[in-house]
Amino acid sequence: xxxxxxxxxxxxxxxxxxxxxxxxxxxxxxxxxxxxxxxxxxxxxxxxxxxxxxxxxxxxxxxxxxxxxxxxxxxxxxxxxxxxxxxxxxxxxxxxxxxxxxxxxxxxxxxxxxxxxxxxxxxxxxxxxxxxxxxxxxxxxxxxxxxxxxxxxxxxxxxxxxxxxxxxxxxxxxxxxxxxxxxxxxxxxxxxxxxxxxxxxxxxxxxxxxxxxxxxxxxxxxxxxxxxxxxxxxxxxxxxxxxxxxxxxxxxxxxxxxxxxxxxxxxxxxxxxxxxxxxxxxxxxxxxxxxxxxxxxxxxxxxxxxxxxxxxxxxxxxxxxxxxxxxxxxxxxxxxxxxxxxxxxxxxxxxxxxxxxxxxxxxxxxxxxxxxxxxxxxxxxxxxxxxxxxxxxxxxxxxxxxxxxxxxxxxxxxxxxxxxxxxxxxxxxxxxxxxxxxxxxxxxxxxxxxxxxxxxxxxxxxxxxxxxxxxxxxxxxxxxxxxxx
Amino acid sequence: xxxxxxxxxxxxxxxxxxxxxxxxxxxxxxxxxxxxxxxxxxxxxxxxxxxxxxxxxxxxxxxxxxxxxxxxxxxxxxxxxxxxxxxxxxxxxxxxxxxxxxxxxxxxxxxxxxxxxxxxxxxxxxxxxxxxxxxxxxxxxxxxxxxxxxxxxxxxxxxxxxxxxxxxxxxxxxxxxxxxxxxxxxxxxxxxxxxxxxxxxxxxxxxxxxxxxxxxxxxxxxxxxxxxxxxxxxxxxxxxxxxxxxxxxxxxxxxxxxxxxxxxxxxxxxxxxxxxxxxxxxxxxxxxxxxxxxxxxxxxxxxxxxxxxxxxxxxxxxxxxxxxxxxxxxxxxxxxxxxxxxxxxxxxxxxxxxxxxxxxxxxxxxxxxxxxxxxxxxxxxxxxxxxxxxxxxxxxxxxxxxxxxxxxxxxxxxxxxxxxxxxxxxxxxxxxxxxxxxxxxxxxxxxxxxxxxxxxxxxxxxxxxxxxxx
Numbered sequence: 036x037x038x039x040x041x042x043x044x045x046x047x048x049x050x051x052x053x054x055x056x057x058x059x060x061x062x063x064x065x066x067x068x069x070x071x072x073x074x075x076x077x078x079x080x081x082x083x084x085x086x087x088x089x090x091x092x093x094x095x096x097x098x099x100x101x102x103x104x105x106x107x108x109x110x111x112x113x114x115x116x117x118x119x120x121x122x123x124x125x126x127x128x129x130x131x132x133x134x135x136x137x138x139x140x141x142x143x144x145x146x147x148x149x150x151x152x153x154x155x156x157x158x159x160x161x162x163x164x165x166x167x168x169x170x171x172x173x174x175x176x177x178x179x180x181x182x183x184x185x186x187x188x189x190x191x192x193x194x195x196x197x198x199x200x201x202x203x204x205x206x207x208x209x210x211x212x213x214x215x216x217x218x219x220x221x222x223x224x225x226x227x228x229x230x231x232x233x234x235x236x237x238x239x240x241x242x243x244x245x246x247x248x249x250x251x252x253x254x255x256x257x258x259x260x261x262x263x264x265x266x267x268x269x270x271x272x273x274x275x276x277x278x279x280x281x282x283x284x285x286x287x288x289x290x291x292x293x294x295x296x297x298x299x300x301x302x303x304x305x306x307x308x309x310x311x312x313x314x315x316x317x318x319x320x321x322x323x324x325x326x327x328x329x330x331x332x333x334x335x336x337x338x339x340x341x342x343x344x345x346x347x348x349x350x351x352x353x354x355x356x357x358x359x360x361x362x363x364x365x366x367x368x369x370x371x372x373x374x375x376x377x378x379x380x381x382x383x384x385x386x387x388x389x390x391x392x393x394x395x396x397x398x399x400x401x402x403x404x405x406x407x408x409x410x411x412x413x414x415x416x417x418x419x420x421x422x423x424x425x426x427x428x429x430x431x432x433x434x435x436x437x438x439x440x441x442x443x444x445x446x447x448x449x450x451x452x453x454x455x456x457x458x459x460x461x462x463x464x465x466x467x468x469x470x471x472x473x474x475x476x477x478x479x480x481x482x483x484x485x486x487x488x489x490x491x492x493x494x495x496x497x498x499x500x501x502x503x504x505x506x507x508x509x510x511x512x513x514x515x516x517x518x519x520x
Numbered sequence: 521x522x523x524x525x526x527x528x529x530x531x532x533x534x535x536x537x538x539x540x541x542x543x544x545x546x547x548x549x550x551x552x553x554x555x556x557x558x559x560x561x562x563x564x565x566x567x568x569x570x571x572x573x574x575x576x577x578x579x580x581x582x583x584x585x586x587x588x589x590x591x592x593x594x595x596x597x598x599x600x601x602x603x604x605x606x607x608x609x610x611x612x613x614x615x616x617x618x619x620x621x622x623x624x625x626x627x628x629x630x631x632x633x634x635x636x637x638x639x640x641x642x643x644x645x646x647x648x649x650x651x652x653x654x655x656x657x658x659x660x661x662x663x664x665x666x667x668x669x670x671x672x673x674x675x676x677x678x679x680x681x682x683x684x685x686x687x688x689x690x691x692x693x694x695x696x697x698x699x700x701x702x703x704x705x706x707x708x709x710x711x712x713x714x715x716x717x718x719x720x721x722x723x724x725x726x727x728x729x730x731x732x733x734x735x736x737x738x739x740x741x742x743x744x745x746x747x748x749x750x751x752x753x754x755x756x757x758x759x760x761x762x763x764x765x766x767x768x769x770x771x772x773x774x775x776x777x778x779x780x781x782x783x784x785x786x787x788x789x790x791x792x793x794x795x796x797x798x799x800x801x802x803x804x805x806x807x808x809x810x811x812x813x814x815x816x817x818x819x820x821x822x823x824x825x826x827x828x829x830x831x832x833x834x835x836x837x838x839x840x841x842x843x844x845x846x847x848x849x850x851x852x853x854x855x856x857x858x859x860x861x862x863x864x865x866x867x868x869x870x871x872x873x874x875x876x877x878x879x880x881x882x883x884x885x886x887x888x889x890x891x892x893x894x895x896x897x898x899x900x901x902x903x904x905x906x907x908x909x910x911x912x913x914x915x916x917x918x919x920x921x922x923x924x925x926x927x928x929x930x931x932x933x934x935x936x937x938x939x940x941x942x943x944x945x946x947x948x949x950x951x952x953x954x955x956x957x958x959x960x961x962x963x964x965x966x967x968x969x970x971x972x973x974x975x976x977x978x979x980x981x982x983x984x985x986x987x988x989x990x
Contacts (some may be wrong), residue, residue, distance in 0.1 A: 092865045104825050112566075113566075114564075114565065114566040120565070120566075122565075127565070128917040130565075131567070132559075132564060132566070133559060133564070134559045134564070134567075136566060231566075231568065232566070232567070232568050233567070235565040235566045236565070236566065236791075238790075239790040239791050241791035266570065267568060267570055268568050269569070269570055269571065269792050270569065270790075270791065270793060317745060345787060346787075346790060348600075348785075349598050349600050349609075349610050349785070349787070352602060352608065352609025352610060353563050353565070353607065353608050355602065355604070355609065357604050357656065358562065358563075358564075358607065359564070360571050369604060369654070373602060376560045393785065396600070396785035396786075396787055397783050397785055398785075401785075401787075405787060478722065
């Protein structure tokens with residue numbers, strides 16, 4: 036049983052009231068957050084008010100809605116009406132949206148309990164959470180290590196049991212990579228399955244909101260709720276087909292699980308071994324492992340960094356100090372004001388990507404970079420399309436390594452970009468992928484693998500992930516932190 | 521040396537949709553600053569645009585009305601530039617795949633000014649300078665626009681005037697915009713260059729912005745033409761730049777040169793999906809379009825024998841031509857109705873706004889009834905005219921003012937008698953007429969008309985008298 040079901044049955048059976056439960060989590064946050072630095076804003080008033088409503092509902096004998104009464108968190112780039120939404124950037128400090136993101140509107144309607152907003156790399160640009168203007172979140176397995184990024188705060192909170200689940204966003208791996216680093220589950224849905232309305236844009240054609248949870252069931256439950264069609268997001272189609280929860284336990288006998296050889300290149304030995312061990316487990320369950328080549332993968336990283344930066348340079352143009360957020364103090368004229376505001380308000384990594392993106396879109400370079408990258412994006416999409424003609428899902432490492440120590444990531448940006456090599460192809464192709472813990476290295480740091488599916492096949496990848504979770508529960512470990520139910 | 525003017529237009533037209541292009545805020549003109557705004561049109565982080573289908577429909581109408589090809593697939597692009605009135609630091613527009621391609625606007629000379637394309641886009645907000653500070657009003661931000669880009673086919677300033685007027689006329693006909701230049705719902709930028717007459721090579725062009733009336737456009741073009749010719753004749757060179765027209769001094773001044781031209785870094789907007797329009801949908805929209813002014817004009821002149829000048833007046837506004845079309849049902853001589861409209865109705869509709877609204881008390885059916893009485897020989901022109909004046913005042917039908925008796929036809933032999941009497945009573949005039957003085961016969965006419973109380977048909981009478989004399 037997942038944590039969500041367990042909590043809901045405790046609430047429904049009167050073992051604990053929702054207010055008591057919420058207070059437990061708030062207290063745990065107080066105790067752990069100093070070290071984990073997962074939360075950047077805690078919202079006890081909001082949480083307790085919601086909890087009260089849930090308790091009244093239970094008292095009236097009403098049945099709980101999905102996710103109702105479950106304490107959770109949102110990444111700080113998801114707009115919450117009246118609650119600071121900073122993207123962990125100095126430029127948005129103090130900014131309180133006047134509207135709710137679609138996903139938060141759904142969760143609010145279902146009375147999920149918002150404990151607070153969680154840490155992230157500034158504007159979701161980073162792989163360690165360390166570009167946050169609040170400092171990075173740390174890894175609950177070992178706080179000398181990073182939680183990963185960009186949704187490091189959500190992963191740290193969920194891994195450290197100071198939230199039952201959280202929503203992150205994944206543009207190039209930002210859900211899966213920190214989930215992998217923190218030994219938990221992270222689902223990046225198909226592009227268009229979950230509304231982006233209210234998600235502060237980093238790279239609009241790649242961004243996707245998804246759940247970070249401790250178990251596959253929880254990911255499935257959350258995904259089924261948030262994957263609602265939204266007319267306000269033209270690119271959103273919503274979940275296709277039946278709820279993923281219904282097919283979690285389907286038999287996977289005879290299923291073809293593909294492994295692309297390129298996905299194992301340059302991956303650390305311990306990671307590779309853990310993934311191959313998982314493949315053996317699947318064989319034991321009756322699945323067939325199919326090795327194949329995916330040469331287009333080698334384009335993925337440059338394509339990603341060109342497209343993502345190009346879109347980011349446009350998306351981040353609006354932070355000019357005029358309407359909201361940070362504004363420089365001393366300036367002469369509008370031009371000077373905008374320049375100084377942006378120079379002072381953005382961090383180094385964000386500025387680097389804005390510059391890169393501006394460059395690849397500028398006259399004279401557009402064809403050589405942006406246009407070429409768009410064409411190669413087509414090539415990568417086609418390569419995956421072809422692959423799914425022969426296999427049901429693809430198994431791959433989530434990250435070529437385990438969580439590195441704090442401070443180790445930021446020295447060489449290009450080296451850091453390489454950690455995204457396994458995750459970015461999925462965003463480029465718009466596919467769903469779930470990262471699942473598949474072991475630990477010799478230092479006890481978690482290793483993650485991802486199960487990649489064809490478009491809108493969330494049900495299938497979660498089914499495959501769930502089977503593994505059932506077979507290898509030892510890879511899903513608690514840490515010393517947080518609430519123990 | 522003589523220099524030829526070469527000009528092309530970029531015309532922005534605000535579409536008369538109720539709501540903005542990417543959100544459901546009102547597009548009404550005016551309103552307290554920032555009162556027609558929402559998270560989407562002020563570009564708050566995380567908001568997404570949702571394309572208003574009406575905007576696409578109106579854009580297609582504009583394309584069809586200018587004989588363009590409607591693209592089955594078109595896309596929205598981002599035009600990136602940073603200015604406080606632009607809340608997202610990019611304008612959502614179309615560059616790589618616009619909604620309509622090609623087309624033309626036909627001038628009265630028959631010359632066609634070709635169009636390059638028409639695209640849809642959003643308007644920006646407005647800066648308001650006051651008390652030494654600058655304020656931003658985003659009410660206009662997100663109001664839908666079409667931009668009509670012409671080829672450089674204009675050679676004379678008069679052609680420019682007619683081109684703009686024709687666009688205005690057509691867009692109003694199809695009901696997609698009121699095209700008021702003073703209110704900014706129609707705005708023109710002109711690209712202008714000169715070249716020695718006979719030369720095929722285009723000269724360096726400048727772009728003039730900021731003109732808010734047709735007369736200013738003409739004045740600015742004239743000024744700019746002279747400036748460029750002077751420059752070249754004095755050994756100078758035209759520099760490619762963007763100019764601002766100053767109404768007060770009637771001069772143009774530089775806004776920015778080519779060197780500091782913007783690099784807009786256009787790219788496909790990832791937040792909006794491809795706009796797909798099927799041929800069936802285009803046909804359906806086409807079927808809703810009214811007959812266009814040029815076609816109407818041609819029909820009035822060739823089929824109805826309406827004089828060209830009158831036909832132009834009748835087709836200037838859709839309401840007039842629709843009124844006329846209804847008023848001439850089953851008439852043998854539609855010109856009778858057009859005379860009444862241009863003569864008597866225009867007298868009470870003095871301003872252009874009045875003419876455009878064409879709000880008269882007399883219905884086209886009532887005018888039709890009056891015209892039919894004339895055609896049936898039951899009422900003479902003079903009586904009809906005075907009757908129409910009364911009708912226009914009261915809104916009542918002509919039968920209120922013309923009695924059965926008035927309408928009773930005159931006996932033919934009675935008219936013959938009157939004609940004979942008239943000839944006898946005016947021997948002098950008859951003599952003069954015989955000597956070739958045509959007008960003299962009017963004396964006899966007058967006699968008959970007077971004694972028939974104006975009921976005799978003047979044309980008949982004239983012929984009768986002439987035949988009796990000869």
